[in-house]
Amino acid sequence: xxxxxxxxxxxxxxxxxxxxxxxxxxxxxxxxxxxxxxxxxxxxxxxxxxxxxxxxxxxxxxxxxxxxxxxxxxxxxxxxxxxxxxxxxxxxxxxxxxxxxxxxxxxxxxxxxxxxxxxxxxxxxxxxxxxxxxxxxxxxxxxxxxxxxxxxxxxxxxxxxxxxxxxxxxxxxxxxxxxxxxxxxxxxxxxxxxxxxxxxxxxxxxxxxxxxxxxxxxxxxxxxxxxxxxxxxxxxxxxxxxxxxxxxxxxxxxxxxxxxxxxxxxxxxxxxxxxxxxxxxxxxxxxxxxxxxxxxxxxxxxxxxxxxxxxxxxxxxxxxxxxxxxxxxxxxxxxxxxxxxxxxxxxxxxxxxxxxxxxxxxxxxxxxxxxxxxxxxxxx
Amino acid sequence: xxxxxxxxxxxxxxxxxxxxxxxxxxxxxxxxxxxxxxxxxxxxxxxxxxxxxxxxxxxxxxxxxxxxxxxxxxxxxxxxxxxxxxxxxxxxxxxxxxxxxxxxxxxxxxxxxxxxxxxxxxxxxxxxxxxxxxxxxxxxxxxxxxxxxxxxxxxxxxxxxxxxxxxxxxxxxxxxxxxxxx
Numbered sequence: 001x002x003x004x005x006x007x008x009x010x011x012x013x014x015x016x017x018x019x020x021x022x023x024x025x026x027x028x029x030x031x032x033x034x035x036x037x038x039x040x041x042x043x044x045x046x047x048x049x050x051x052x053x054x055x056x057x058x059x060x061x062x063x064x065x066x067x068x069x070x071x072x073x074x075x076x077x078x079x080x081x082x083x084x085x086x087x088x089x090x091x092x093x094x095x096x097x098x099x100x101x102x103x104x105x106x107x108x109x110x111x112x113x114x115x116x117x118x119x120x121x122x123x124x125x126x127x128x129x130x131x132x133x134x135x136x137x138x139x140x141x142x143x144x145x146x147x148x149x150x151x152x153x154x155x156x157x158x159x160x161x162x163x164x165x166x167x168x169x170x171x172x173x174x175x176x177x178x179x180x181x182x183x184x185x186x187x188x189x190x191x192x193x194x195x196x197x198x199x200x201x202x203x204x205x206x207x208x209x210x211x212x213x214x215x216x217x218x219x220x221x222x223x224x225x226x227x228x229x230x231x232x233x234x235x236x237x238x239x240x241x242x243x244x245x246x247x248x249x250x251x252x253x254x255x256x257x258x259x260x261x262x263x264x265x266x267x268x269x270x271x272x273x274x275x276x277x278x279x280x281x282x283x284x285x286x287x288x289x290x291x292x293x294x295x296x297x298x299x300x301x302x303x304x305x306x307x308x309x310x311x312x313x314x315x316x317x318x319x320x321x322x323x324x325x326x327x328x329x330x331x332x333x334x335x336x337x338x339x340x341x342x343x344x345x346x347x348x349x350x351x352x353x354x355x356x357x358x359x360x361x362x363x364x365x366x367x368x369x370x371x372x373x374x375x376x377x378x379x380x
Numbered sequence: 381x382x383x384x385x386x387x388x389x390x391x392x393x394x395x396x397x398x399x400x401x402x403x404x405x406x407x408x409x410x411x412x413x414x415x416x417x418x419x420x421x422x423x424x425x426x427x428x429x430x431x432x433x434x435x436x437x438x439x440x441x442x443x444x445x446x447x448x449x450x451x452x453x454x455x456x457x458x459x460x461x462x463x464x465x466x467x468x469x470x471x472x473x474x475x476x477x478x479x480x481x482x483x484x485x486x487x488x489x490x491x492x493x494x495x496x497x498x499x500x501x502x503x504x505x506x507x508x509x510x511x512x513x514x515x516x517x518x519x520x521x522x523x524x525x526x527x528x529x530x531x532x533x534x535x536x537x538x539x540x541x542x543x544x545x546x547x548x549x550x551x552x553x554x555x556x557x558x559x560x561x562x
Contacts, residue, residue: 185418188414189413
């Protein structure tokens with residue numbers, strides 16, 4: 001996606017980056033010019049690199065006093081016209097939830113990177129986990145639909161950060177990059193292309209909180225454009241005036257915020273299929289776990305087992321249709337998660353074959369051997 | 381080299397294991413290879429056992445952690461004991477005899493007196509990690525000396541670049557002697 005071709009933040013070529021460094025370069029490439037954040041393991045290297053690099057792009061970096069202020073600064077920067085980002089981990093993501101709701105309701109495009117570690121609470125600060133996925137979905141109160149992406153490699157930490165900005169600008173909404181410690185601290189060779197496609201928000205005329213645009217995404221003026229502008233987290237009409245007593249205004253607003261995501265799922269949702277043709281057993285996985293799964297599937301295929309993998313790059317909105325369609329043709333579906341089964345619950349809603357869930361919450365990644373063993377158990 | 385080579389560097393925290401792994405990774409990228417590098421992180425990288433994993437691939441690397449190491453570069457007895465069971469059959473072990481006394485296993489062993497050489501030349505054991513990288517370069521031929529040199533020049537802490545390049549050359553010389561002896 002993206003309407004404009006631009007040069008990335010680095011010359012075309014091969015680089016050796018950590019996942020966190022790749023996120024920072026992806027953000028700069030997408031046009032991010034504001035970062036407000038508070039350091040937290042295992043995300044801190046994103047902040048370090050943004051602090052070092054943003055001045056080279058005439059951008060603004062602010063270390064805020066905490067994560068509540070971080071998300072608030074990002075929303076302010078967004079309304080001032082900047083592409084803005086913050087990065088954190090579970091405890092900081094928790095603190096940001098009120099602000100995230102405000103960003104969703106005021107339709108402020110922004111990117112929030114959550115490098116997940118083993119929670120709850122302070123948990124295992126340096127260890128991997130994937131337990132913030134339902135928090136990404138339901139973390140703030142009230143009804144809104146988030147967009148959340150799940151990268152599985154350092155290359156995708158770069159690519160999906162760019163995509164997160166494009167989706168944020170296109171749909172005027174916060175977008176979450178749900179990274180994991182294992183990918184954030186991994187170093188890999190990546191390719192930075194000569195050109196990338198970026199999306200810019202529609203700054204055109206028209207009510208900034210309008211309800212009649214065919215795609216549900218109204219134009220967004222910025223502070224300084226010369227228009228009269230009201231931004232409020234209370235229920236507001238198309239010009240931003242508070243209408244907290246009016247049932248119809250609230251209904252139209254909340255429903256439009258849903259429709260602008262639900263009506264564009266084809267544009268938002270991305271999944272990848274590996275060896276699923278003729279597969280009897282399908283693993284559904286995302287993030288780092290999908291790398292273990294692909295390795296296991298390749299080994300199983302070599303051993304004559306008809307196994308395949310569906311990898312979810314988009315977690316929210318959830319790809320229910322893809323999962324339902326796939327599981328109609330499978331004999332068994334397996335899931336592996338570094339949480340207590342958060343995404344498996346979504347799969348269960350539409351799964352058309354027996355579902356076998358494996359969870360692991362010990363702060364370590366799930367090994368390919370564990371997956372091979374489970375697949376063989378299911379088949380025996 | 382094979383399509384995927386799994387390398388583990390291990391020792392105790394403070395020996396520069398993580399830096400050596402990272403430099404090897406940078407050199408691998410210069411060599412045109414696919415590279416994945418996962419390390420001990422944070423407190424683990426200080427004191428006790430510390431490891432760096434580097435996978436070099438002529439094709440894309442699906443699973444980025446070392447499952448069985450084809451090459452083990454080891455600078456402590458504890459790390460040797462810990463990672464020996466994960467060695468691939470017929471794998472190669474580069475060890476520093478100052479720290480490691482290997483047992484008899486069906487692997488190819490190269491004893492590289494990296495720590496003693498570092499102490500003699502630099503009056504500190506610190507460059508032993510780079511001496512080992514030099515030996516690795518010479519013994520495996522996976523990475524060219526030119527690319528290893530460039531990786532150090534571009535990515536090692538600037539004030540130690542000259543010392544590290546000297547350490548690399550010493551490691552290459554030690555490995556040449558090892559090869560001559562075997």
